[in-house]
Amino acid sequence: MSIRFGVSAILAVVLSPCAAQTVEPDPADIIAALIDRHLAADWQARGVKPAAPADDAEFLRRVYLDLVGRAPKVSETRSFLDDPNPAKRASLVDKLLTLPSHANHFASVTRNAWMPQTATNPQLAGFGFQFESWLRIRYRENTPADVVAQKVLGVPLQFAVVGNNQQFAQPLGNDPDGFGLAAFYQANESRPENVGAAVSRVFLGVKLECAQCHDHPFAPYTRGQFWEFAAFFADLSRLPNTRPSDTSTKGPQADKNRLTIPNTDKMVVAKFFDGTDPVWSDARTPRQELAGWLTRRENPYFAKNQVNRLWAHFFGVGIVDPVDEPGDNNPPSHPGLLDDLGAVFAANKFDNRLLIRAITRTQAYQLTSKLTHPTQADPKRFARMNLKGLTPAQLFDSLVVATGYREQSSRRGVQFAQFPQLGNPRSQFLNRFASTEKTTETNTTILQALMLMNGDFINTQTGFDRSEVLGAVVDVPGWDTRQRIEALFLTAFARHPTAEEAERFASYVDRGGAIGDKNKALGDIFWVLLNSPEFLFNH
Amino acid sequence: MFCSDSILSRRQLLRVGAVSTTLSVSGWMGELARATASGTGSKPKRSCILLWMNGGPATIDLWDLKPGHENGGPFKEISTSAPGLKIGEHLPKIAKFGDRLAVLRGMSTREGDHIRGTYLMRTGLVPSAAGIQYPSVGALVSKEIGDPLAELPNFVSIAPQRFFGVEAYGPGFLGPQHAPLVVGDNQFGRNNGGNLDSLLKVEDLDRPKVIDEATAAARLDMLRVAQEEFSANRPGAVSKSHAAAYDRAIRLMQSAGGKVFDLTEEKPAVRDTYGRNLFGQGCLLARRLVERGVAFIEVTLGNWDTHQNNFDQLKTLCGSLDSAWGALMADLKERGLLDTTTIVWMGEFGRTPKINPQKGRDHWATSWSTVIAGGGVKGGQAVGKTSKDGTVVEDRPVSSADFLATVCKVVGIDPEKQNMSNVGRPIPIADRGAAPVTEVVA
Numbered sequence: 001m002s003i004r005f006g007v008s009a010i011l012a013v014v015l016s017p018c019a020a021q022t023v024e025p026d027p028a029d030i031i032a033a034l035i036d037r038h039l040a041a042d043w044q045a046r047g048v049k050p051a052a053p054a055d056d057a058e059f060l061r062r063v064y065l066d067l068v069g070r071a072p073k074v075s076e077t078r079s080f081l082d083d084p085n086p087a088k089r090a091s092l093v094d095k096l097l098t099l100p101s102h103a104n105h106f107a108s109v110t111r112n113a114w115m116p117q118t119a120t121n122p123q124l125a126g127f128g129f130q131f132e133s134w135l136r137i138r139y140r141e142n143t144p145a146d147v148v149a150q151k152v153l154g155v156p157l158q159f160a161v162v163g164n165n166q167q168f169a170q171p172l173g174n175d176p177d178g179f180g181l182a183a184f185y186q187a188n189e190s191r192p193e194n195v196g197a198a199v200s201r202v203f204l205g206v207k208l209e210c211a212q213c214h215d216h217p218f219a220p221y222t223r224g225q226f227w228e229f230a231a232f233f234a235d236l237s238r239l240p241n242t243r244p245s246d247t248s249t250k251g252p253q254a255d256k257n258r259l260t261i262p263n264t265d266k267m268v269v270a271k272f273f274d275g276t277d278p279v280w281s282d283a284r285t286p287r288q289e290l291a292g293w294l295t296r297r298e299n300p301y302f303a304k305n306q307v308n309r310l311w312a313h314f315f316g317v318g319i320v321d322p323v324d325e326p327g328d329n330n331p332p333s334h335p336g337l338l339d340d341l342g343a344v345f346a347a348n349k350f351d352n353r354l355l356i357r358a359i360t361r362t363q364a365y366q367l368t369s370k371l372t373h374p375t376q377a378d379p380k381r382f383a384r385m386n387l388k389g390l391t392p393a394q395l396f397d398s399l400v401v402a403t404g405y406r407e408q409s410s411r412r413g414v415q416f417a418q419f420p421q422l423g424n425p426r427s428q429f430l431n432r433f434a435s436t437e438k439t440t441e442t443n444t445t446i447l448q449a450l451m452l453m454n455g456d457f458i459n460t461q462t463g464f465d466r467s468e469v470l471g472a473v474v475d476v477p478g479w480d481t482r483q484r485i486e487a488l489f490l491t492a493f494a495r496h497p498t499a500e501e502a503e504r505f506a507s508y509v510d511r512g513g514a515i516g517d518k519n520k521a522l523g524d525i526f527w528v529l530l531n532s533p534e535f536l537f538n539h
Numbered sequence: 540m541f542c543s544d545s546i547l548s549r550r551q552l553l554r555v556g557a558v559s560t561t562l563s564v565s566g567w568m569g570e571l572a573r574a575t576a577s578g579t580g581s582k583p584k585r586s587c588i589l590l591w592m593n594g595g596p597a598t599i600d601l602w603d604l605k606p607g608h609e610n611g612g613p614f615k616e617i618s619t620s621a622p623g624l625k626i627g628e629h630l631p632k633i634a635k636f637g638d639r640l641a642v643l644r645g646m647s648t649r650e651g652d653h654i655r656g657t658y659l660m661r662t663g664l665v666p667s668a669a670g671i672q673y674p675s676v677g678a679l680v681s682k683e684i685g686d687p688l689a690e691l692p693n694f695v696s697i698a699p700q701r702f703f704g705v706e707a708y709g710p711g712f713l714g715p716q717h718a719p720l721v722v723g724d725n726q727f728g729r730n731n732g733g734n735l736d737s738l739l740k741v742e743d744l745d746r747p748k749v750i751d752e753a754t755a756a757a758r759l760d761m762l763r764v765a766q767e768e769f770s771a772n773r774p775g776a777v778s779k780s781h782a783a784a785y786d787r788a789i790r791l792m793q794s795a796g797g798k799v800f801d802l803t804e805e806k807p808a809v810r811d812t813y814g815r816n817l818f819g820q821g822c823l824l825a826r827r828l829v830e831r832g833v834a835f836i837e838v839t840l841g842n843w844d845t846h847q848n849n850f851d852q853l854k855t856l857c858g859s860l861d862s863a864w865g866a867l868m869a870d871l872k873e874r875g876l877l878d879t880t881t882i883v884w885m886g887e888f889g890r891t892p893k894i895n896p897q898k899g900r901d902h903w904a905t906s907w908s909t910v911i912a913g914g915g916v917k918g919g920q921a922v923g924k925t926s927k928d929g930t931v932v933e934d935r936p937v938s939s940a941d942f943l944a945t946v947c948k949v950v951g952i953d954p955e956k957q958n959m960s961n962v963g964r965p966i967p968i969a970d971r972g973a974a975p976v977t978e979v980v981a
Contacts (some may be wrong), residue, residue, distance in 0.1 A: 369773055
């Protein structure tokens, strides 16, 4: 079945800002409607009954976690829930996109996805910081995705040889971006095959590295193709790129566009992934050639991959999933949607924020995570919101907000914790909760559960005599028990308790909990909430 | 992909929940205890202990001496309880168990860098360029021989020093349910000081002192209800895993199982025999864990990176190693556990046969030794041979993948068994083409 929705008409609207004098429709609404139509058609064809819409509280917590990397504060929750404006969800997204924490969160998520090795290999961690700092500015400025790719690929580098078989990429000249960008190469050991594999994975969405040693078993990529791609990064190679016996005519860039496949005497010249050849020129380096090809509007890989990654961020599952393993045994769940979104993204100058504004306005993003019909069970149908695990930083930042923990500003900068630091809860949480899993497959470990149940941090924050938020909840004069319970729900879950919950927990507190102490009983409630899946996951 | 080893099935949990919301937590725990008793009765048939020598041990001075050659250094050979098998003079206690040892003298691996070598020896593979997360040997083996319903975790890592790459210690694509329970993490330079008893305990295992038992029970009761309510209409891996991890953690806290980490239960004389250092007490803990049916335990002894003063350093290191491992062998044998427990000894590589001007040895992966001992092993032999100067394997070369396959065979696992990886491709436990050293398989 093929679904087309007149993308060209949409493009025309989006691309012609001066087409009409009447009120311009927000392009985000147009794109959201496009997504809605694709998903609705799929649901209808499969007899899927989508879940109910998420209420304001569920949407609020979700969009805070997805956009700024933490749950909302009580004040933010109250003001949003009390706001009568029917357009408040879209307004909230627009506001959150302007916050520095949005840029920080997205830079962190992107760095983890693009350079997973910097989260686990201590020797490479510093490069992760460097690159993430650069990404942070890109997200703050909403730099278009094609410009980001062009900068990463085009950065002028020089190389220092270290050891007998390694070299180290360094920025050339005074380009202010150079330091951050060089880190991308350094984190990939400045080797053509590593950088080539990373670029293919990150910007094309094609994991080529299996083809490094042999033809890809399940996808049509050959070993030759891998090395032809890696050859765009031949300037990283220390080995001579031409054999002395090679008497063929040397064209422009000939010293930078060819590689010998290791352990063979086969020389390959860089070639685009679609089989076409660059027109080599003295004006453009091979890496710049690749960037130009990659970010052309009609490039079949780049825009779709970027869209798909963003989609996976919000839904936990990509339209192609895994996002970098396309192939016959991993077809897109909604091929028409992916094609259309890629085209729209390219046509709108690769504007990340526009796409975010569109996705967060869709019906699918605003569905509840509660399963109400068996047909919603398949996460790839997006018929209810998928339950997602939190990144370690999302978890700790949400704990900080929920408990009022006063964290020293110097410690807020800790983003990588190979080893937990004594007396620094952030580093301890980042270490204990570090994970490379898909968010929809997050596993809780025994040590994580023990830390949340018995660890110092939660113990302190659920003791009314030491916890900021709990202490305040206990101390507010004139509140009855239900109001105190309500405050704890708002700070931990960003919602009001149900009548049944209010009754159950209030009766526990009013009878003094297990040991006849109402204040401690409130601490018990707070402990229960912070240990609950509703707090620990993004739903 | 969740979660064959959740201790309580969903159905059991619901049954517990269905009894009533007034059921006390002790009732809940009672159900947990019964599940333990009925579902998990039998111990795993096999256990495996990995003695991991962080930094790359000079195996030429321990297992494959070169007396009379200038590369041999000052150490002498001694006989073992097995006729014909000789090892280094600083391992006299282990020598008494020569009949249970198989020394592989033909190790020839490719990686002479700490991080890459560690990854290679612990996973059997070199790091994948950017994608596949290979599991460590502990995760691979414990998944196969562990009991998913066991009270204790199937994989315990004691005193690891993971600065040579944490990924070489993890469960990789097998997922966190196969991750090790880590105790005594990264305790550098505290081998002989510090509070060993508390270092080797599970972090946060004890409930905070300010929380009394009645309160703890009430909290868990309320948490269970909250868990149930949230998860009832949000089925799936994430919420199930939360419930399972809390179940296992609570069980570990409340059961006798958690006591296994309390080394003060052992007689002081026994503790002395193992050596009052982190590795020695770690080996004692390993024995206690084997007694309780834990499938895979690794104990790390660090500081083998002897670029200078190799021989002085080795005397100290061998002292710790010999006491601890010797006591471990003796205890296992006395308890009838040596036939079902395989002990693997290795580091990330060996060290150069040539002695450098600082009387040290540098990194060397071309020709070195590992040892397999105990259950499933045809002991009393050395397999493979290096040249007179120690620089070349002349007979029976063994790669890292061959070695992993050998460990599999010895503990009774099919090394060709495949696991689904994080990239949706099945990966065999030992790399394709790996050939186990069948001579050492009993």
